[in-house]
Amino acid sequence: MSNQNLRFHESPITKAALNEKQAQPFTVADYLLTRLKQLNVTEVFQIPGDYVKHFTQALEYFDGVTAIGAVNELDAAYAADAYGRTRGLGAVSLQYGVSTFSALNAIAGAYVELSPVVVISACPGADARQIGSMYNVLYHHSTGNLQADQEVYSHVTVAAITLSTSVGAAEAIDNLLIAAITHKKPVYIACYKEVWGEPCPPPPNEVLRPRVPKSDPLALQNAVAQAWAQLSAAKKPMIFAGVEVLRHGLSGLLQELIDASGYLYTTTSLGKTVLDEGGDKFIGTYSDAASIKHVRDLVTASDCFLTLGTIITDDYLVFIESKYADMVLATTTQIRAGYFIYENVTMKDFMEALLLRFKATKGYPLATVAPAQPKYPEPWLSNSDPHWDDKPDTITYNRFFQHSMKFLTDNNLLQEIVMTYGVSSSLYVATNAYGLAQNSFISSAAWQCIGFETGAASGAQLGSGKRAWTVAGDGGFMMVCQSLSTLARNNLNAVIFVISNGVYAIEQVYVDMDSFEPGPEHKFDAFDILPKWDYLALAKAFGAEGHTVKTIKELNAVLEKLKTPSTKPTLVQVVIPEKDLPGQMRRLGLE
Template identity: 30%
Template sequence: MSYTVAEFITLRLKQLGCHHVFGVPGTSCSDFIDSLVADPDMHFINTVNELEAGYAADGYGRQGALGAVSVAYGVGTLSMANGIASALTERVPLAVINGGPTDKDLSLEAEYDVLFSHSTGFGKTDLHVFKELTLAAEEIRDLDGAADRIDQLLITALEQSGPVYIEIPQDLWKKPIGHFSANLNYTARRHRAGRRQFVRAIKNTLTDANKPVVLLGAELVRFGLIDEAMQFVESQGLPFYTTLLSKSLVSESHPLFCGVYDSDLAPSTITQGVESSDCVIALGCLFGIDHRFMVVSLKDKLIRVAFNKAMVGNNVLRKLSLGTALEAINALPRLNTQQNSIPSVAGLSYQQRREQWQSKFENDPYSGALGHDGIFAAIGDFLNTTQSPYYISLDTCLASFPGADIPVMDTQCFLANPIWLSIGQGTPAAIGSYFATGKRPLIVTGDGGFQMVSQAFSSFVQNNIPAIIVIVDNGSYAIEQFLIDGTFFTEPGKAPLDYVMLNGWKYENMPHVYNGGIGLRVNTYEDLLGALQHAHARSDQPCVIAAQIPMKDLPAENRAFLGI
C-alpha cells in the first residue's frame, strides 16, 4: 500500500500510542489534518488558540505516550512556543508537525522580495526558533530518505524524552513517502560508561549513612522505570520522597512514602528529612530554582542520575542512563542497616500532613473567610469521600505550595509545571491529560494564570470534558507580589503593587459566554466542599468554581517564611 507523507506521519503517531493531535487548523497543515480525520483511530482536537494546543500536547505527552501538535506556520507555531518550551524543560516527548513554505515560496521571496503567507521575511523563522526549543528540528524537502529522517526524529523524542520539530513543505503532504519499514522498530540506547563510578558512590555513601533517603523523579515515568526504582527502595528499606513534578508516581499510601519535596518551604518534617540527610539518592529528578538550596547544601551527599547524566555533588560522572543505573544498584546486597526513623505520611489527610502549620491556618479551613489552606483542606476532604478517580492539575501560583500536600492514592494522576513555572499551563494541559488517561480533571489555578488561558473553558465545553476548575480568586498576581515585595502581606494597610492587580472577573458567568458548563462562587470552606460535591454529581459538563479569598491571604508555609 502506498502512503502519502501525511498518511505516513499519521501511521507513525498511531504506532507510537499517540491517538490525539492538538491544534488550530491552518492551510499549511490542512492536508495533514485531513489524514488524521480520515483515520478512525485518530482524533484532531481543535483548540481555541495555539498556546492552548501546545500546553494540551504537553499534558498528553506526560502520560506515557507521545504528544503531538499541529498549527499554522508562523502565526500559529510562534504563538505556542511557550508550550513547547515547557515540554523541553520538563522533558516531555512531543512532536511538533508543521507545514512549511514550498520551494516556490522561498524562491519568489528571495528573488522578488514578496513574502509568502506568515513569513517574517527574515529566513526560515520557524525552523530556527524551534531548533532552540526542541531536541532536534528538521525540514523535509527531499522525499528520498524522508521516512527514515522522520522516524529518527520521532525516535529522538522518545529516547531522549523531549519535543522534536518536523517541517514539511505544504506541497509535499500528498506526495508518496516511498519505501518505509512497516513498524518503527528501535532499541533505546543505554549509556553505561559511568556505571562503576555511580555504583561505587552509592555503596560508599549508603553503607555509612545514618539517615539515607531517596528522591524519585519524573524520568521514571517517562521511561516506565517505576517498578525498578521501587525495587531498590523496598529492598534497601529506604524512606522515599517525590518531587512535585513526579507526585503520584507511586501511590502515596505506600508505607515508605514520606512526602513531596517541592521546595525548602515544604513542611519541616519533609525539609528536615531531605535536607538533613547524609545520603540523598535522586533517581530521574529534574531540579529547578525551588530545589537550589537543597542541591547546593547537600554537596557530595547528593548522588543523582537523570537523563543520561550522573553526578555526585557537582562532580559529573561519565555518561550513564537511568535504566542502566537502576539495573546496577538493584544487584547490590542490602547496604542500609538503619531503621526508618522518618515518619511516613501514608494514610494522613491534608490537615494531618500539615499539622505543624495548624497555628498558621487561623480559622481558615472551617469558618470565616476562605483562604489558600482552606481551599486545599476542602479539596482533600472531597477527594477522600469520592471513589471516582480524578486527575489533579495544579497550575503555577501560590497554591503550588499547599497543593503538594494533597493526599493522592491513585497513580499517574497529577500534573504540575514546577521547573518551567509558567502560570496558566495547568488548565489547558489538563485537556491533554484527559484524552490520554480518561480521568476527570480537577484543576486548581490562580486567577492570573486562568485569565491568560480562560478560552480553554470553551474546549472543555466543546469536547464534553467534565473538568472541575477551582480558581483561587484574590484579584492579583499574588505569587509575583510575594516574590517582589512580601511586606504587602505583613504590613496592615499597605497597598499591593499596581502592576500585580487584575481586573476582577465574574468567573461564575463563564458558562453563559461559552454556551455550556456550570459556574459557582464560594467564599467559605463549607461552600467550597458543597460546590465540589455538586460539580462531582454533574459528570456531564465542566464546572468553574471561583473560590474568593482575601488578597492578603498566604499559604501557611509562605506566612511562616515571612514570619507571620
Template identity: 35%
Template sequence: MHISRRGLLAVSAAAPLAPKVALGAATVPVPDYLITRLQQHGVKHLFGVPGATCDALFAAAASVLDVVVTASDLEAGYAADAYARVKGLSAVSVTYGVGTLSLIAPIAGAFVERSPVVIINGGPSAEDLRIQKEAGSLFSHSNGREKSDLTMFREVTAYAGRAATPDEVPKVVDAALTAALTQQRPAYIEIAKHLWDAKCAAPGDALTPTIAPSGQEAQLASKLQATLAAAKKPAVLVGIEVQRLGLVDQVTKFLSMTGLPWATTFLAKGVLSEKTPGFVGVYGGERSTPEAKRLIEDADAVLALGPILGRQYRRLATKGTAMVAVDGAVRIGKQTTNAALAHLMAALSSLTWTKASAASLADLSFDARRASLKATAKTSKALTYDEVLSAVSKSLDDESFVVTDTSLSMYPAAELDLSRGSSFMCNAVWQAIGFSVAASVGVAIAGSKRPLVICGDGGFQMTAQALSTMARRQLPCTVLVLDNAIYGIEQFLLDASFFKDGSRPPKKYLELNAWKYTQLATAFGVANTAAVATVEQLTSALAAAKSAKGPTLIQVALSPRDLPAGLS
C-alpha cells in the same frame, strides 16, 4: 486541500481509529507516513488549530485520528504537553509562524519537564523560498528569514528537522520520533508544504528506539551503594524521569529492598504511591514541610533519581551531598559520569543491601501534613488557601486527576492526599501561569480520570478559552478559579508585607480586572457553574461536579491577603 475548522470538528467527532496505511504498500502520501508512525506509537489524537500550511495533514488525520481543534494555539500546546505526560507521546500542529510561535512557551515547558510532544509544521515550499530570496516577496506568515521556525524550535526540542524532498520525509520523521521517545522531550518536524500532495516510501514496522548502557552503570552502582552505606543520614529523592522513563516499578522495588527514607520533587509528586514505606513528603526547597526539609537538607548522602533541579533546589545542588542521576549521567560533586537511569537502576537492584528501617509519615492527610507549618492569622471570613486545599484533598478519589497551576496554591498542593489512588500533574519547574486549564484538556482526552484544576485567577485569564473545548467535547473537567483579584505569587515575591499589613495596597500593576467567571463559563457553553465563599459550599460544589455531565467551573472567593501556611 483546505478543510474548514467547522468541517474538521464535524468529521473528527466520529473518526474511526483504523490504521492509515495498508500493509504492503510501497509508497504512501506524505501525511499518511506521519500519521502511521504516530499511530504505531500509541497516538490517537492530533491537537491543534488548522491553517493553510497544515490543512492537508488535518484532512488526512480526520479519518483515522480524533482531531482536537482547540480554541487557541497556546491551548493546543499545553493540551498536547499534558497528553504526552499521560500517554507517552503526543502530536500538535498549527499554522506556520503565527501559530507555531505561540507554541514556543508550552513546548519550552515540555522540553524542561521531559514531555515528548511532536510538533508538525507545514513550512515554505521551494518556490516560496526562491521568490522571497530573489524578489523580496514574503511567503505567508514569513518574517523574512528562511528558517525562522526551524531555528527557534531547535532551542526547545531534542530534535528539529525539515524535509524539503519526498525522500527526506521518512528520515526526518523517524529521527524526530526516536529523539522524542528516547529523550522524553519534544521534537519538531517541518514538511515543505508542497510535499503534502507528494508520496514517499511507506513506513515499516514500528520504531524500536532503545537507550544503550554506557558500560559504567555497575561500577557507579557499587560506588553509590558504598556512599549510602557509610552515611549516617542517607535519603532518596525521586524525580520525574522515573515516570517518564517507565521506571516506577523498579524504583519502588529499590526503595522496598533498601528501606531508605525518600521524598519526591514537586514535579514528581504522585509518581510513586505515597503509601510506599519510607515516604516523608514532597521536597521543594525552603517552602517544604519540616519533615521533608529535614530528610533532604540534613542528609549526608542523597541519591537523587531523575530529578529536574529548578532554582528551588539550589541548596541541594550546591551542598555536595547529592548524587544526581539525570539526563543519562550521574553527577557526584563536580564529576559527571555517563549512565542510563534504567540500566543504573538494574545495577542497583542487583546488589545486596542491608535494609534500613526508615519511618514513614504516620498520616498522609492534608491537614496532618500541614499541621506543623505556621499559618497567618485569618483576617476575614473569606476562604484561605489551606481551607480550599483541605477541602479539595478530602474530595479526591481514584478517579481524580489533580492539575495545579503556578500560583500560591501550589505550595499547599504539595501535601494533597493522593492515597486513594488520585493522580497529579503540575508545571513546577517551568512555572507558566495558565498551564493547568489548557493542560486539563489533554489529561481528560488522554485517560479516564476526571481532571481537577486548581488555578489562580491570573493564570485562568491566560487560557480561559479552553473552557470552550471542554464544553464542546463535554470533558469532565472541574476548574477551580481561586479569585482574589491579584497576581498573588508576584505580590508575595515582590512585597510580602502586603499580606500582613491590611493598610498596605498591592502593587498597582498586579491587580486583576474582576471577571464574572461563572457567566463567562456559561458563555463558553459550560452548563455547570458555582460561586462559593465557604468550606461547606466548596465541599458541596466539588461533590456535585463528580456527577455532572461535562465540565464544571467553581469560582472560589479567596481572601486577597491570605498566604498558605508556611509562607508567612
C-alpha cells in the same frame, strides 16, 4: 463523579467524502499519522492554516486519530504537553510562523520538563520560494527568513527538521519520532506546503522503539563503587526521586530499589507521583520551605541522598548548597557521587547495579518507617493564614485543599482524577497532599508557567482517561481562559477551580510580603492587581457549568454536585481574601 465522557468532538464526515479519501494515495501526512497511532497517539491537537492544510485534511479523515480543535496555540500546545506526560507522546499541528511562534512558550516548558511532543507544521513550498526569490515577495506569516521556525525550535527540541521533498520522508519521520521517545522531549517537523500531500509508502507494522544507550562498563563499575561507599557509610540515607524516573518508565525499578534498600523516599514537586503515594516509606513531597514540617526535618537530618532522575531547580537552592556533597545523583545525562562525576553511565544501568548491591548485602532492607501522614485536618489547619482563624467559614488556600482533598479521599476519587497546576501559590500548597495515584500530579514546577494548568486540562484528561482536576489562580486562568471552550467542545467533564483573590499573589510574595499584613497602609503593587471578571457569565459563554463559592459551606455543596455525571466542564470560582497568605508561601518568601 463520572468519567464516562472522556471524549469527543467528532467532525462530520460524509460517506462520500470518506470514500473519496480512501481512493487517494497514501501520503507523507498519512505516514506520520500511522506512526503516531502505532505509538498510541489517538488525538492530535490542532490550529488550522493554509500552509499546513494537506496535513490537517489528512488528519480529518484518518481512521483512529482524532483532530482536537483548539482555540489558540497555547491552548493546543499546553494540551499536547499534558497528553505527552500522560500517554507517553503528544502531538500538535500548527500553522507556519504565527502559530508556531505563539506556541513556543508551551513547547519550551515541555522541553524543560521532559514531555515528548511532536510539533507539526508546514512552510512555503518550492514554487513559492522561487517566486519569492524572483520578485522579492514576503509571504504571509514569514519573517523573511523561511528557516526561522526551524531555527527557533532547534533550541527547545531534540530534533528539528524541514522536509523539502517526499524522498526520504519515511526515514526522516522515523528518526524524528525515535528521538522524541528516546529523550522524552519535543521534536519539530515541517514540510514544504505540498510535501504533506505527496505519495509515500506506508510504514511497516513494527512499532518504533526508543534507542537504548549502553553504559561504559568501567565507568559504571567505578560509579557504583563510589556511590556504594557513600551510601553504605551513611547513617540516615534517603532516596530523592524526580521526574526523569517517571518519564523513562523506571518507576517500577525505583520501587524495587526502595523495597531492597529500605530507604525512606521523597520527591520534588515536579516529580510528585512518580509512584503511588502509599506505603510506609514515603515521607511526603519535598518542596523546600513549602514542605510540611516532618519532611523538612527529615531532609535536613539526612546525611546521604540517592537522588534519582531529579531536576534540581532554583526552588532547591538551599538544599543543593547544603547537601551537594551528600548527594549520589543519577540522571539521564550524568552520574555524580559526591564530587566525583562519571560520564557514559545510564541511569537505568546505575539503578540496576545498585539494586543488585542492596539485594546482596546483609543488613538490607533497613527497617525505617516514614512518619505517619498528618492527621486530618493537618497539614492544612496549621498552614492556613491565622488572620482568618476567627472566620471559620472563610475559604483560604489551605482550607480549600483541606475540604477538597477530604472530598476526594472520602469518595475514593483520587484514583480517578489527574491534577494540573501552573505556577501559583496553589501549586506549593498542593505539594503537601498525600495519597495521590502515580502520574496524577502534572505541574509546571520547573518552567514555572502561569496558565499551563488550564490549557493542560484537555490533554491530561484525554491522555490519561481520568477526569482533569485543575486548580488555577485568577492570573493563570486569565492567560488561557479560552481553553474552557476546548473542553466544552470536546465534551470533557474537567473541573477548573479558580482560586480567586483578584491579584498575582505568588508574585507579590517575592516583591513585598508585608503587603499581606492587615491594614490599608499595606498595599499590593499596582502591577499585581488584576481586573474583576464575571466567571459565571464566562462559563456560560464557553458552554461550561459555572459556580461561585464564597464560604466553606458553599464549597462543600459544589463538591457534592461534582459527583453527578456531566458532559460539560465545570468552572468554580473559589473566592478567598486578597491578603490570604498560606504558611507554605510565607516560609518560601522568608528564605
